[in-house]
Amino acid sequence: MSLFLVTGILFFLKIAGSTAVIHVFVQTGADFILNVTEAEIPPKSRLWVWQFNGATMVEFSPDSQPTVVSHTERIKVLEKKYCVKLRNLQKSDMGIYTAKVLLSKEQKLTEYNVTVQDPVSPVYLTTDSVSSTFSTCNLAVTCSTDDSNISSTIRCDKQNCHQEKGPGSVVTKSGASLHMYLSHSSIICNHSNQASWSNDTGIIVHFCHPCTDLSVVCLVKKVLFSVGLIIMVSAVFGVHLMEKVGKQK
Numbered sequence: 001m002s003l004f005l006v007t008g009i010l011f012f013l014k015i016a017g018s019t020a021v022i023h024v025f026v027q028t029g030a031d032f033i034l035n036v037t038e039a040e041i042p043p044k045s046r047l048w049v050w051q052f053n054g055a056t057m058v059e060f061s062p063d064s065q066p067t068v069v070s071h072t073e074r075i076k077v078l079e080k081k082y083c084v085k086l087r088n089l090q091k092s093d094m095g096i097y098t099a100k101v102l103l104s105k106e107q108k109l110t111e112y113n114v115t116v117q118d119p120v121s122p123v124y125l126t127t128d129s130v131s132s133t134f135s136t137c138n139l140a141v142t143c144s145t146d147d148s149n150i151s152s153t154i155r156c157d158k159q160n161c162h163q164e165k166g167p168g169s170v171v172t173k174s175g176a177s178l179h180m181y182l183s184h185s186s187i188i189c190n191h192s193n194q195a196s197w198s199n200d201t202g203i204i205v206h207f208c209h210p211c212t213d214l215s216v217v218c219l220v221k222k223v224l225f226s227v228g229l230i231i232m233v234s235a236v237f238g239v240h241l242m243e244k245v246g247k248q249k
């Protein structure tokens with residue numbers, strides 16, 4: 001009686017486990033591997049399949065080669081014999097993929113709910129304003145994508161920077177997420193959906209004190225500034241000299 005109960009519970013667990021749908025997100029154009037392990041297939045099965053929205057894509061039986069029924073150009077049966085690779089996923093491939101034993105007894109093995117998403121567009125970090133003194137710096141910055149943006153103010157003292165105001169993240173018009181945060185004295189913009197992300201990064205000190213480094217732009221600026229100064233000083237001297245010469249005449 002207790003053995004019957006245990007078997008009953010195991011059977012229930014098996015059914016409950018096998019009906020759980022695994023939700024996955026795949027980027028448009030990417031490949032996707034549908035997995036089922038040999039251990040999941042009951043020993044005496046004579047026919048099992050991978051289905052897409054209830055229609056058979058590939059058929060397997062123990063003693064013959066797998067038969068690809070649909071999606072023929074894009075399906076590759078992997079050497080594991082039960083796993084299938086679907087190439088170059090498109091929006092029309094969104095749906096339910098089910099591994100199922102048909103004979104001798106029908107039984108669902110595993111199920112995927114596949115959502116195909118376009119890769120997110122690039123994100124750009126821009127500074128709207130900078131006001132810096134020797135010891136503090138206030139930055140207004142924006143992360144923008146093709147359809148949304150998020151702005152924030154960042155305040156730094158000599159030691160630390162923190163995000164003063166503005167939301168940390170927003171949901172964009174296309175349903176992706178746009179996130180701005182600080183990490184190791186950098187500002188990071190992250191545009192992401194469940195299948196992809198893009199980012200842009202700015203180093204705060206470059207915005208606050210643009211010429212503390214030895215970049216080419218800074219060197220050129222310094223040289224131009226020095227040359228300008230020399231010309232100005234020479235001009236002042238020149239005028240002075242000419243005045244003197246004029247008086248002596």
Ligand SMILES: *[C@@H]1O[C@H](CO)[C@@H](O)[C@H](O)[C@H]1NC(C)=O
Nearest residue numbers: 022024032033034035083112
């Ligand atoms: C199937 O297995 C492969 C290799 O272990 C893995 O890369 C892939 O993400 C798995 N697919 C799913 C839908 O979990």
Ligand SMILES: *[C@@H]1O[C@H](CO)[C@@H](O)[C@H](O)[C@H]1NC(C)=O
Nearest residue numbers: 021023095096112113114115
């Ligand atoms: C699959 O996921 C979509 C959302 O991405 C949802 O609308 C649908 O109900 C899910 N289907 C199943 C059978 O879980």
Ligand SMILES: *[C@@H]1O[C@H](CO)[C@@H](O)[C@H](O)[C@H]1NC(C)=O
Nearest residue numbers: 142143144145147148149150
């Ligand atoms: C930010 O988005 C708002 C609308 O949400 C728009 O009016 C504004 O022009 C955008 N700013 C930038 C810099 O793209």
Ligand SMILES: *[C@@H]1O[C@H](CO)[C@@H](O)[C@H](O)[C@H]1NC(C)=O
Nearest residue numbers: 188190191192193197198199
């Ligand atoms: C961007 O966000 C995605 C999704 O949350 C995450 O996987 C990724 O690591 C993030 N990248 C950066 C640079 O923050």
Ligand SMILES: *[C@@H]1O[C@H](CO)[C@@H](O)[C@H](O)[C@H]1NC(C)=O
Nearest residue numbers: 122196197198199200201202
């Ligand atoms: C994130 O940004 C860094 C530097 O800007 C770049 O090297 C990296 O490729 C980016 N990663 C992604 C996934 O866009």
